[in-house]
Amino acid sequence: MTESVNKPRTTAELPLRAHSPEVSAARARRWGSFFYAEQVLRVMRNYGWSVILYSVGQPVAYLFAMGVGLASLVDANSAAAFGGVSYLEFVAPALLVSAAVMTASGEFSYPVMDGFKWRRVFYGPHASPLIPEQIASGHIMASSLRFLLQSVVYFVVVAMFGASPSPWGWVSAIVATVAALSFGLPLMAYAASIKQDKGQFALVQRFIVMPLFLFSGTFFPLDTLPIAVRWIGWISPVWHGTELGRVFTYGMDHNPLLTITHVVFLLVTATVGWVLVRRQFVKRMGS
Amino acid sequence: MASHKSVGATSLLRVHNEAIRSATPTESPQSGFDMNRPLVISARNLTKAYGDLTAVDNISFDVPAGESFGLLGPNGAGKSTTMKMIGGVSQRTSGTLNIMGLDPESHGPEVRAHLGVVPQQDNLDEELKVRENLIVYGRYFGLPLSYLRPKADELLEFAQLTDKANSKVDALSGGMKRRLTIARSLINEPRILLLDEPTTGLDPQARHILWDRLFRLKESGVTLILTTHYMDEAEQLCDRLIVVDKGRIMAEGSPAALIREHSSREVLELRFGSERNATIGVELQGIGERLETLPDRVLVYAHDGEAALEQVTARGLHPLTSLVRRSSLEDVFLRLTGRSLVD
Numbered sequence A: 001m002t003e004s005v006n007k008p009r010t011t012a013e014l015p016l017r018a019h020s021p022e023v024s025a026a027r028a029r030r031w032g033s034f035f036y037a038e039q040v041l042r043v044m045r046n047y048g049w050s051v052i053l054y055s056v057g058q059p060v061a062y063l064f065a066m067g068v069g070l071a072s073l074v075d076a077n078s079a080a081a082f083g084g085v086s087y088l089e090f091v092a093p094a095l096l097v098s099a100a101v102m103t104a105s106g107e108f109s110y111p112v113m114d115g116f117k118w119r120r121v122f123y124g125p126h127a128s129p130l131i132p133e134q135i136a137s138g139h140i141m142a143s144s145l146r147f148l149l150q151s152v153v154y155f156v157v158v159a160m161f162g163a164s165p166s167p168w169g170w171v172s173a174i175v176a177t178v179a180a181l182s183f184g185l186p187l188m189a190y191a192a193s194i195k196q197d198k199g200q201f202a203l204v205q206r207f208i209v210m211p212l213f214l215f216s217g218t219f220f221p222l223d224t225l226p227i228a229v230r231w232i233g234w235i236s237p238v239w240h241g242t243e244l245g246r247v248f249t250y251g252m253d254h255n256p257l258l259t260i261t262h263v264v265f266l267l268v269t270a271t272v273g274w275v276l277v278r279r280q281f282v283k284r285m286g287s
Numbered sequence B: 001m002a003s004h005k006s007v008g009a010t011s012l013l014r015v016h017n018e019a020i021r022s023a024t025p026t027e028s029p030q031s032g033f034d035m036n037r038p039l040v041i042s043a044r045n046l047t048k049a050y051g052d053l054t055a056v057d058n059i060s061f062d063v064p065a066g067e068s069f070g071l072l073g074p075n076g077a078g079k080s081t082t083m084k085m086i087g088g089v090s091q092r093t094s095g096t097l098n099i100m101g102l103d104p105e106s107h108g109p110e111v112r113a114h115l116g117v118v119p120q121q122d123n124l125d126e127e128l129k130v131r132e133n134l135i136v137y138g139r140y141f142g143l144p145l146s147y148l149r150p151k152a153d154e155l156l157e158f159a160q161l162t163d164k165a166n167s168k169v170d171a172l173s174g175g176m177k178r179r180l181t182i183a184r185s186l187i188n189e190p191r192i193l194l195l196d197e198p199t200t201g202l203d204p205q206a207r208h209i210l211w212d213r214l215f216r217l218k219e220s221g222v223t224l225i226l227t228t229h230y231m232d233e234a235e236q237l238c239d240r241l242i243v244v245d246k247g248r249i250m251a252e253g254s255p256a257a258l259i260r261e262h263s264s265r266e267v268l269e270l271r272f273g274s275e276r277n278a279t280i281g282v283e284l285q286g287i288g289e290r291l292e293t294l295p296d297r298v299l300v301y302a303h304d305g306e307a308a309l310e311q312v313t314a315r316g317l318h319p320l321t322s323l324v325r326r327s328s329l330e331d332v333f334l335r336l337t338g339r340s341l342v343d
Helices: A020-048 A048-077 A088-109 A110-118 A132-160 A171-193 A200-216 A228-232 A237-250 A257-283 B009-022 B081-087 B107-110 B129-138 B145-158 B174-185 B206-218 B231-237 B255-262 B277-283 B305-316 B328-338
Strands: B039-050 B053-064 B068-072 B094-099 B113-116 B192-196 B223-228 B241-247 B246-251 B266-273 B290-293 B298-302 B321-326
Touching: A020 A048, A020 A132, A020 B107, A020 B129, A048 A088, A048 A132, A048 B255, A088 A171, A088 A200, A110 A171, A110 B192, A132 A228, A132 A257, A132 B246, A171 A200, A171 A237, A171 A257, A200 A228, A200 A237, A200 B241, A228 A237, A237 A257, B039 B113, B053 B223, B053 B241, B053 B246, B068 B231, B081 B094, B081 B113, B081 B192, B081 B223, B094 B129, B094 B241, B107 B113, B113 B174, B129 B145, B129 B174, B129 B298, B145 B174, B174 B206, B206 B305, B223 B231, B241 B255, B241 B266, B241 B328, B246 B255, B246 B328, B255 B328, B266 B305, B277 B298, B298 B305, B305 B321
Parallel strands: B068 B223, B068 B241, B113 B192, B192 B223
Antiparallel strands: B039 B053, B039 B094, B241 B246, B266 B298, B266 B321, B290 B298
């Protein structure tokens, strides 16, 4: 800085000054969750292309295989079994919701372990004015944005396949995001409680995510299953999300009370999950 | 920072070493506790227990603004736990703690907004680029990008990482990561910097570069709170320190005062071979002010090391190697606890 001592200074050359600690603290108290969400989104930007390819590629592949290939057989044999709509229309909202839930099972498991244990990335912001609840919320907010963007892209592909005849079909992208949180937040609370990685997340994928995907009225109506396994659907965010999605994409004939039940189930599980996540983060980081 | 460009790390350290040497015989005006400066940290009867284990046991200390204050002790002494309580990320079991007049437990964000923190383990965002790590961290303080972009460049220059600005963090060496962590901790221009074992695991050259950077911060008036188990680091950087062991304060003062109080001026190190050190230790009785027999060597504490060595040879004892050196904090720790700092 000695170089500029003898010449007049312009505004741009004046020494940089950070705002006061009081301002930092006030801003962090108010916007801290957003500040951390920004970090998560910046990290996601690094693998942005794979997020986009996944968001577009997955619906195209699934809709083509299920909705076009399999549907040609299904529609020829049992057109009435799916409430009077084509198999493609029946399966599209289920695939949309399932995709969001599967993405959530990724975003809310390994990265949480990474934050606490592997690379300990949560402890950097923890030493700044941010509090554990904000770090949790920031991660959730950034992930939710990812689910929403992915679901919107998915819905656009669904619409291009002609699988969403209702003008309210776009709401299914929001439903898928909420379903992802309904499943993902309790998982995140669990992930935040794990101290040792013993392959728990692989078990979650195989014994929770996959059965939910298969037995949540995704590929066939839930009531075609034996009553003994139908409960899997009842406790499944995938089923509640899928049924709600169907109401919006093709106006599925549905008991309004049941529709409200789906909404309540998804919101309550997501809210309880969020509370548990915050509690777990505080416990883990503030001992 | 540009004004320091021409001053190499080694010349700056030389100046500093001379300052330490000249401070040894008489108390430096900066090294004692200065009551005139406002306190930035004040701890009273600070205690932290994890179940049956008391990690920090009833310690009290004050740190005035601008001081470089050290916590010196072996691993497990409770240094990091104390640092976490100062940063308000670990709740104390009892006692009171004030940082800039605030209790970090009830005013965590307000206290941490004043601090820069360099943790023991680096926790950089490995997936972000070097420069982006600084910018993202600054965002946590609500700092605008118009400030953060030029500030990040300034700090990269300070940390000698300008040419790595667009590299991924995992491409950096251990010393570079440490410097980046220090640069990151300065993004909010903190007046208090907490450094938990800043140079552990680094090679000597990387340590010297880091010490130079920290010394510059100290010169600019930043209060440094530093934990270390390296006595040379404590001697280089600390105006005043507390020696901690098993969660308790064993001694407090400037490095020079501690050495004067708890050790002799010089130390004669004698090696007679691992088999013979213990038996010969008995034969050395009466030489110097005090003897310390370790498995690998015998330490003779004396005002004049050379004179002590002459007495040893006069007794017909001929060590394999002998060395006369000034007393260090290592000797202070050995005297106070009966153990060495690095086990």
